[in-house]
Amino acid sequence: MSCYEKWLHSSALQDEEKAELKNYSTDEQKKFEITLSFGTAGIRGPIGLGPHRLNRFTIRQVTKAYYRFLSQKHPRLNKQGLVIAYDNRHCSRSFAEEAASLFAYHRIPVHLYRDIRPTPMLSFAIRKLHASGGIMITASHNPPSDNGFKVYGPDGSQLLPLDAKYIEQQMKKIDDVLTIPTLSYVHAKHTGKIMEISDEIDAEYYAHVQSLMPCTNTHPALTVVYTALHGTGQVALPSLFQKEKFIQVHLVPEQCQAHPDFPTVASPNPEDKQAFTLAKNLAYKVQADMIIATDPDADRVGIMIPYKNDYIHLTGNQIGVLLLHYLLTEQKKTGTVYSTIVSTSLTRKIAAHHGIRTIETLTGFKYIAELIEKNQDLLLGFEESHGYLVGDFVRDKDGVQTSLLLCHLAAHYKKQKKNILQILQNIYNHFGYHQTKIISLSMDTAKNVIDDFFTLWDDKVKQKLDYRIGIDDLPKAEVGKVLLHDGSWVAIRPSGTEPKVKIYMEAVGKNKPDTDGKMIEFTKIIAKL
Numbered sequence: 001m002s003c004y005e006k007w008l009h010s011s012a013l014q015d016e017e018k019a020e021l022k023n024y025s026t027d028e029q030k031k032f033e034i035t036l037s038f039g040t041a042g043i044r045g046p047i048g049l050g051p052h053r054l055n056r057f058t059i060r061q062v063t064k065a066y067y068r069f070l071s072q073k074h075p076r077l078n079k080q081g082l083v084i085a086y087d088n089r090h091c092s093r094s095f096a097e098e099a100a101s102l103f104a105y106h107r108i109p110v111h112l113y114r115d116i117r118p119t120p121m122l123s124f125a126i127r128k129l130h131a132s133g134g135i136m137i138t139a140s141h142n143p144p145s146d147n148g149f150k151v152y153g154p155d156g157s158q159l160l161p162l163d164a165k166y167i168e169q170q171m172k173k174i175d176d177v178l179t180i181p182t183l184s185y186v187h188a189k190h191t192g193k194i195m196e197i198s199d200e201i202d203a204e205y206y207a208h209v210q211s212l213m214p215c216t217n218t219h220p221a222l223t224v225v226y227t228a229l230h231g232t233g234q235v236a237l238p239s240l241f242q243k244e245k246f247i248q249v250h251l252v253p254e255q256c257q258a259h260p261d262f263p264t265v266a267s268p269n270p271e272d273k274q275a276f277t278l279a280k281n282l283a284y285k286v287q288a289d290m291i292i293a294t295d296p297d298a299d300r301v302g303i304m305i306p307y308k309n310d311y312i313h314l315t316g317n318q319i320g321v322l323l324l325h326y327l328l329t330e331q332k333k334t335g336t337v338y339s340t341i342v343s344t345s346l347t348r349k350i351a352a353h354h355g356i357r358t359i360e361t362l363t364g365f366k367y368i369a370e371l372i373e374k375n376q377d378l379l380l381g382f383e384e385s386h387g388y389l390v391g392d393f394v395r396d397k398d399g400v401q402t403s404l405l406l407c408h409l410a411a412h413y414k415k416q417k418k419n420i421l422q423i424l425q426n427i428y429n430h431f432g433y434h435q436t437k438i439i440s441l442s443m444d445t446a447k448n449v450i451d452d453f454f455t456l457w458d459d460k461v462k463q464k465l466d467y468r469i470g471i472d473d474l475p476k477a478e479v480g481k482v483l484l485h486d487g488s489w490v491a492i493r494p495s496g497t498e499p500k501v502k503i504y505m506e507a508v509g510k511n512k513p514d515t516d517g518k519m520i521e522f523t524k525i526i527a528k529l
């Protein structure tokens with residue numbers, strides 16, 4: 001019997017679900033042979049029926065596999081239990097309940113949030129409650145039809161690929177995902193194993209975030225427009241902004257309400273300036289000094305800054321550069337900078353100038369978190385995809401603490417009557433102009449794309465780095481990078497969260513026109529792919 005037929009005839013499915021299955025095309029039916037796998041940030045994919053989609057059965061499957069992993073790895077799992085959080089997507093609460101129920105069935109204590117929470121708050125709670133691990137139900141900024149399952153270790157960071165592989169193997173060992181024994185949520189609650197997380201944990205997280213901030217005595221008033229892009233940021237940030245007397249916050253009303261369809265944006269992604277459209281309208285009205293947007297699970301943040309009569313959207317790299325410059329020159333912080341091989345090289349140069357070490361990892365904050373745990377000397381964790389971390393009481397990127405810190409940064413420079421873009425320009429004047437750009441290609445282009453990429457560059461390049469064979473002690477990865485003699489570079493890798501291939505470019509030159517020219521040249525070369 002094919003996998004599709006198994007699902008079609010299973011008594012675990014409801015009549016409406018079977019009726020839906022009956023309408024599936026042959027192509028759709030074939031997809032039932034595919035299983036879910038772990039990418040950059042856990043499992044992500046469309047919600048729907050079948051072993052290749054997220055539904056109550058596959059959630060049980062991955063939860064059971066994760067349970068097996070935790071029981072193997074953490075002998076104290078029975079006592080310590082785990083934490084489960086979720087965002088505002090379709091099915092997020094019910095998937096969280098499914099996962100909690102399965103752990104309760106195995107008599108494992110579960111700390112479950114009663115409502116949506118940002119991802120960084122889950123990471124914090126795992127550490128605070130000394131739990132053996134945690135689950136976050138989210139698909140970040142993916143389309144509304146998707147959801148996801150991120151898995152965490154006891155240090156509050158996402159699991160590394162070896163552990164994810166183990167869970168994947170355990171998933172494959174489950175013969176029939178349709179009959180995994182579990183409890184209904186109502187029965188699971190009766191076991192007494194599912195506990196609601198108290199408000200105190202939230203309060204402690206907020207206190208930790210506030211403790212990261214410098215003294216506000218000398219800050220001028222700062223007008224900020226904030227949008228949660230319909231996500232979880234609205235749980236934490238409006239109240240945190242209000243606690244800081246110098247911030248006059250204006251919320252984008254429609255977008256500070258959680259909604260699974262993200263109805264007012266094409267994509268709830270702070271990397272994309274289109275997501276700021278409503279916020280920008282409000283910013284003009286209130287003459288905002290800064291616009292802040294967090295993504296749906298509030299682990300990432302984007303900003304827009306007023307310039308002349310417009311608002312300028314900063315790249316993830318520019319925000320990273322500004323944060324580092326501010327931490328080093330104004331807050332006189334020390335420690336190590338953790339970044340990735342596809343993020344700007346400018347942070348490395350700034351750090352080196354201050355005698356500070358930078359370590360670069362592969363894409364994925366889990367790698368950064370791994371090093372923070374090992375070295376315990378975090379200054380800044382940073383990824384070009386708008387992920388930042390300063391306070392190591394969280395071990396994933398944190399859009400909440402970063403948003404607040406960016407307000408302090410903006411107020412600090414406002415007092416000096418300096419525009420943030422002027423600060424960036426001063427940095428470029430010192431270290432050279434750095435311009436970055438990311439192009440995404442559809443997955444169809446992906447066949448041998450790294451080999452094809454390398455053939456585009458002649459022998460005049462300084463170095464071709466093939467991460468597939470392993471470079472600088474990094475795990476082998478599907479990444480190709482070409483370094484040029486002037487410090488510019490271009491890299492390529494398949495996304496691990498969306499069906500696309502990403503090309504990252506950094507042009508280094510004397511000034512903007514110079515790097516504009518180089519960008520045009522790189523874009524032309526890449527177009528041959």
Ligand SMILES: O=P(O)(O)OC[C@H]1O[C@H](O)[C@H](O)[C@@H](O)[C@@H]1O
Pocket residue numbers: 040041140363364365366383385387494495496497498502
């Ligand atoms: O480039 P991708 O594989 O799609 O990943 C993009 C981003 O996705 C998630 O947010 C991960 O937690 C990040 O660490 C990663 O940078």
